[in-house]
Amino acid sequence: MSSEAKTIFEKIWDGHVVKRVAGYPDAVFIDRHFIHEVTSPQAFDGLRKRGIKVFNTSRTTATADHNVPTKDQHLPIKEALSRHQVETLRTNCKEFGIDLYDLGHPYQGIVHIIGPELGLTLPGMTIVCGDSHTSTHGAFGSVAFGIGTSEVEQVLATQCILQSKPKTMKIEINGKLGKGVVSKDIILYIISKISASGATGFFVEYAGDSIRALSMEARMTICNMSIEMGARGGLIAPDDTTFNYIKGRKFAPQGKAFDDAVERWKKLVTDKDAKYDVELNFDASDIAPMITYGTNPGMGMKVTDRIPTVAELKEISEANSFKKSLEYMGLIEGTGLLGKPVDYVFIGSCTNARIEDLRLVAQIVKGKKKAPNVEVWVIPGSKQVEAQAIEEGLDKVFHEAGFELRSPGCSACLGMNEDKVPPGKYCISTSNRNFEGRQGPKSRTFLASPLSAAAAAITGKVTDVREFI
């Protein structure tokens, strides 16, 4: 192995270290910083207390997403605390000179959806945001990860973050995906294999021909859920799919600057002799439409499988947490989920609310009606996704099916805004977390792909989407 051989992750990380002191975390320069209303107010307060400005305002972009209603966005937010938080973001952005895509703006949306679609997310960048799903941006071949509010303050104040360099993991998937299997199934499958903490301490690179064949939207879904196996982040080497997606986007380099950038981006590959700390391989043909049955994203299975029994657990120490989880979900060990009635279907979130996701759903539901026992919410990831969906007539498909198409925001992914699943109710959700109470107190979440969610919306129960294809 040549001493110079590096992984893409190492090339980007090492290229951004402003100061490295033995034993200390690295001071890493941050190219792009996204902020939203929930994790930024205390950071701005910190700047005020210290009497300092934002280091470089052009490198931070803001939007309101977590705490916004998805109905009547033109009206003042009803709930006082939510309204105050969104107004605080507005005040802070104005005072410190930061671009804000506020409610009503044609670029507003979920922070991890708008960054890529505006061309703010580019290969080779370091990107952070006070949100764990910042890993989404890794799909472009960037080092992107979620941070806490103290770190948001660090970035605002110095455009740097102090961070220990994570270890590297390569996850390679080869082969052709089966019928009805999409990128959400790939990532749910991987997490079910390595557990919700299987990649903690690592930065993941996804590789293999199955990954190469995916669109940018599908790659973002995979990188988005890297955090659900504990990874610091996950990235995919950029290629023509990446460059074609970026070309012509609002803030991306244009003309000759774009061509020059592509030449630089093409060098973002892992060197032949580079070593990863861990390498894992999976076969795409083993992946089926997936669903989770428990209260962490690692508790997933093929939709046709049955829930494991306590006796089948790999580690006996997990037995109590496993039992507690099934009790919360109202499910029984050793049973299947096919045919289990659901009450809500949520299609949205930074995981699956891009235009391609809405197209997948429309493809299944076109000309059909939702089952009478379910309420179906479709929440586009951004104003631009919403506009595109309307232009393509997807709104009509959803309307005719009895789905509710609402305005952009994080919505029922996190039980923070008005959109919540009631106690005890089951929701099949295209989001990223099935934690206890995640979608509202005592709510019960089945994570699945947009295709599987669409199928469940039609039948009113957990369904193998392959029956519809």
Added chain:
Amino acid sequence: MTMSKDKFTTLKTSAVPIASENIDTDQIIPARFLKATTREGFGDNLFRDWRYDGNNEPIKDFVLNDPTYTGKVLVGGKNFGCGSSREHAAWAIYDYGFRVVVSSFFADIFKNNALNNGLLPVVVSDAFLKKLFDAIGKDPKTQVDVDLPEQTISFNNEKEKFEINIYKKECLINGYDDIDYLLSLTKEIGEYDVAHS
């Protein structure tokens, strides 16, 4: 300007056990309580949905509602703090009165958030963690002794060394925060910024 934070050197106290694995930050502080724009007061809603029922009545058998268990050390199962990056989770634990969290494994972002707020995450072996849970189960007044300069945690006759980044250790002992250090680098950072824009 240096922001002074609470300093941490040693602590000897009883401990509060939550033996579940994968305690995610949505359990520590549910999203609907993240609407405040200050850092204070989150302790009231620490473990809100494990602590109170739908009518806001305390759930008797949850450990924080059981007066038998007190102390400034919180002991949790493997993969503590997974999920959302919300620093509010660390604020809530600190605001409630804890100064140390012990587990056999922490999620990365939570660990950073804790360290940035004077809350010490102590990683112990699975075996040590089990013995600690057992000891507290037998005697809720079991004293846990945490020594940051020595990097040791002990109770009864059990003792283990724990790892911590030397920089983070200095910060905790002296009450420094990261921004103080980064602000000392603004010249280099500015040069980097110009060279890479």
